[in-house]
Amino acid sequence: MIKKIAYLIVFGFIMCSCSQEKDTNDSNNKTEIIMNNSILDSHTLSNYKEVSIDHSHLNLTVDFNSKLIHGSVTHTINNPNKDSVFILDTKYLSIEAVSDQDGNKLDFSYGEKDDLLGVPLMVLVNSNTKKVTIAYSTTNKSEALDWLNAEQTSGKDFPFMYTQGQSIFTRSWIPIQDSPGLRITYSADVTVPAGMLPVMSAANPQIKNNTNVYSFEMNQPIPPYLIALAVGDLQFKQIDYRTGVYAEPNMLESCVDEFADMGKMVSAAEELYGEYDWERFDVIVLPPSFPFGGMENPKLTFATPTIIAGDRSLVSLIAHELAHSWSGNLVTNATWNDFWLNEGFTVYFERRIMEALYGKDYTEMLALLGYQDLQEELVTLDPKMQTLKLKMKGMHPDDAMSDIAYEKGYFFLRMIENSVGRELMDGFLKKYFSDHKFQTIVTEEFLAYLEANLINGKRESLKIDDWVYQPGLPDNCPVVDCKRFINVESAIDDFMLTNTIANLTTTEWSTHEWIHFIKNLPDTVNSNQMLMLDEAFNLSSSGNSEILAVWFERSIVSNYQPAFPYMRKFLIKVGRRKFLQPIYESLAKREDHKIWAKDVYKYARSNYHYVSFNTIDEILK
Numbered sequence: 001m002i003k004k005i006a007y008l009i010v011f012g013f014i015m016c017s018c019s020q021e022k023d024t025n026d027s028n029n030k031t032e033i034i035m036n037n038s039i040l041d042s043h044t045l046s047n048y049k050e051v052s053i054d055h056s057h058l059n060l061t062v063d064f065n066s067k068l069i070h071g072s073v074t075h076t077i078n079n080p081n082k083d084s085v086f087i088l089d090t091k092y093l094s095i096e097a098v099s100d101q102d103g104n105k106l107d108f109s110y111g112e113k114d115d116l117l118g119v120p121l122m123v124l125v126n127s128n129t130k131k132v133t134i135a136y137s138t139t140n141k142s143e144a145l146d147w148l149n150a151e152q153t154s155g156k157d158f159p160f161m162y163t164q165g166q167s168i169f170t171r172s173w174i175p176i177q178d179s180p181g182l183r184i185t186y187s188a189d190v191t192v193p194a195g196m197l198p199v200m201s202a203a204n205p206q207i208k209n210n211t212n213v214y215s216f217e218m219n220q221p222i223p224p225y226l227i228a229l230a231v232g233d234l235q236f237k238q239i240d241y242r243t244g245v246y247a248e249p250n251m252l253e254s255c256v257d258e259f260a261d262m263g264k265m266v267s268a269a270e271e272l273y274g275e276y277d278w279e280r281f282d283v284i285v286l287p288p289s290f291p292f293g294g295m296e297n298p299k300l301t302f303a304t305p306t307i308i309a310g311d312r313s314l315v316s317l318i319a320h321e322l323a324h325s326w327s328g329n330l331v332t333n334a335t336w337n338d339f340w341l342n343e344g345f346t347v348y349f350e351r352r353i354m355e356a357l358y359g360k361d362y363t364e365m366l367a368l369l370g371y372q373d374l375q376e377e378l379v380t381l382d383p384k385m386q387t388l389k390l391k392m393k394g395m396h397p398d399d400a401m402s403d404i405a406y407e408k409g410y411f412f413l414r415m416i417e418n419s420v421g422r423e424l425m426d427g428f429l430k431k432y433f434s435d436h437k438f439q440t441i442v443t444e445e446f447l448a449y450l451e452a453n454l455i456n457g458k459r460e461s462l463k464i465d466d467w468v469y470q471p472g473l474p475d476n477c478p479v480v481d482c483k484r485f486i487n488v489e490s491a492i493d494d495f496m497l498t499n500t501i502a503n504l505t506t507t508e509w510s511t512h513e514w515i516h517f518i519k520n521l522p523d524t525v526n527s528n529q530m531l532m533l534d535e536a537f538n539l540s541s542s543g544n545s546e547i548l549a550v551w552f553e554r555s556i557v558s559n560y561q562p563a564f565p566y567m568r569k570f571l572i573k574v575g576r577r578k579f580l581q582p583i584y585e586s587l588a589k590r591e592d593h594k595i596w597a598k599d600v601y602k603y604a605r606s607n608y609h610y611v612s613f614n615t616i617d618e619i620l621k
């Protein structure tokens with residue numbers, strides 16, 4: 001499906017030093033330490049190691065009529081070896097003109113198109129070229145962009161648009177060197193229609209103005225996948241002096257209430273691993289089509305409205321995105337093969353924040369649910385994709401978004417914590433973030449740093465290389481001690497044995513206990529029992545998206561038809577891939593369910609972002 005990178009043959013002469021990714025995960029050569037500089041990102045066609053962007057300035061107009069963004073980007077470049085070609089990533093962009101800092105035209109051409117990576121844009125530069133301005137427009141194929149009609153928003157009066165840059169989508173709305181191995185600062189002037197407010201992963205306006213032009217600055221260097229923009233009928237409300245929420249006006253109060261602990265979370269995180277380096281931590285709640293739970297765009301996390309449960313029960317997602325302010329945004333995986341360095345650390349950090357705020361018993365529920373998801377995934381996932389360090393060349397980096405990076409990464413760090421003790425672990429992590437801040441890192445560098453600073457001489461006994469380079473879970477994986485789920489498990493036994501809900505005492509249950517209950521109902525649960533639960537606890541019409549998602553999966557297995565109309569509504573409204581993928585996969589297993597799913601998908605697909613419909617297209621084909 002994915003074409004090999006043919007451009008190498010064509011442009012090898014200018015890109016020779018960046019044309020091959022050095023695969024470093026050779027476990028037979030464990031002592032070799034390969035540093036970041038010699039490792040190249042195989043998901044960019046740019047020459048970011050030779051001529052690199054220092055700063056990008058965007059001057060853009062967001063046009064909702066044509067559903068296009070047009071304008072220009074000016075890159076300030078760093079060209080130490082006086083190379084004559086500056087190569088950028090583009091995908092589905094229309095390039096109009098290229099000029100230097102004095103307005104002189106610069107010649108440009110395109111390399112060969114790669115289906116996965118796009119088309120390299122090659123600009124001829126010379127030793128006097130300091131800035132390169134590219135006038136361009138997005139197209140209706142730009143994968144980063146989601147344009148929503150007013151009816152798809154909560155307020156229904158204004159349209160909405162947002163970008164999703166991770167992993168390799170920024171190149172579809174900005175011609176840029178789109179590698180996580182590069183760090184740049186950026187600024188922007190953005191023009192939007194009257195009555196709308198743009199916000200970015202930058203210092204943001206808090207109120208609308210009359211000019212409809214807004215300026216942004218991001219002075220901390222970030223990888224290009226973290227450049228982000230959202231435009232809608234947005235209002236801001238602060239939570240404390242450095243945290244706040246952007247949302248459509250009719251959702252704002254409930255969002256502020258849901259995220260009331262955000263300020264405390266930032267303080268708890270700082271206490272664990274050092275100062276918060278991004279000034280503000282705000283969250284924007286997007287329309288339901290947003291394909292992820294959250295995206296850690298710096299200064300402004302993008303979040304799905306499916307975490308607004310009314311009882312603050314799903315705020316671990318905010319802790320997760322906040323933790324990315326250290327792991328991911330401050331210290332960044334240099335290639336997508338090292339994605340676990342972003343996500344495994346973040347899950348570990350997220351659970352430490354949750355523990356600081358809500359206690360160990362609560363957090364162990366999150367850890368056990370994570371462990372169960374990981375176990376389920378290990379059954380079906382290709383063993384080649386079960387290693388922490390991946391070989392993603394030729395594959396879409398989004399395919400690395402499995403529980404391996406997140407949960408196996410988490411348990412790896414928890415295993416080290418168990419071995420060295422919490423105090424040493426925390427000291428190590430604090431130093432790790434501070435020593436590598438605003439830098440990128442690969443797995444091998446991390447392992448060398450780990451050995452030198454924490455586990456000297458224990459690499460073998462801790463089975464570090466098995467964790468990182470082998471599939472599955474090593475036998476020193478920590479065991480989760482989750483007391484609160486023991487009651488849930490006896491409740492399941494009792495329900496199945498007595499066939500009555502009389503003994504179910506659920507009033508104290510959190511969302512996580514409900515998830516554990518529903519997920520662990522045996523496959524023998526029949527439609528009558530499902531009906532009994534549904535009538536007593538209104539599960540099909542729950543306002544909690546996490547509960548709904550597992551309930552629908554269970555309903556598919558039990559062919560519990562009364563849930564299907566609710567599931568249909570959910571699938572048409574919600575675009576979060578984490579929910580959609582298992583539901584559609586489960587539906588696709590039975591012919592009559594698959595026909596039903598295809599019918600629903602006819603109405604739902606246009607409400608999904610590219611990231612989601614790309615996945616679901618595959619499942620239902």
Ligand SMILES: [Zn+2]
Binds near residue numbers: 320324342346
């Ligand atoms: Zn994450």
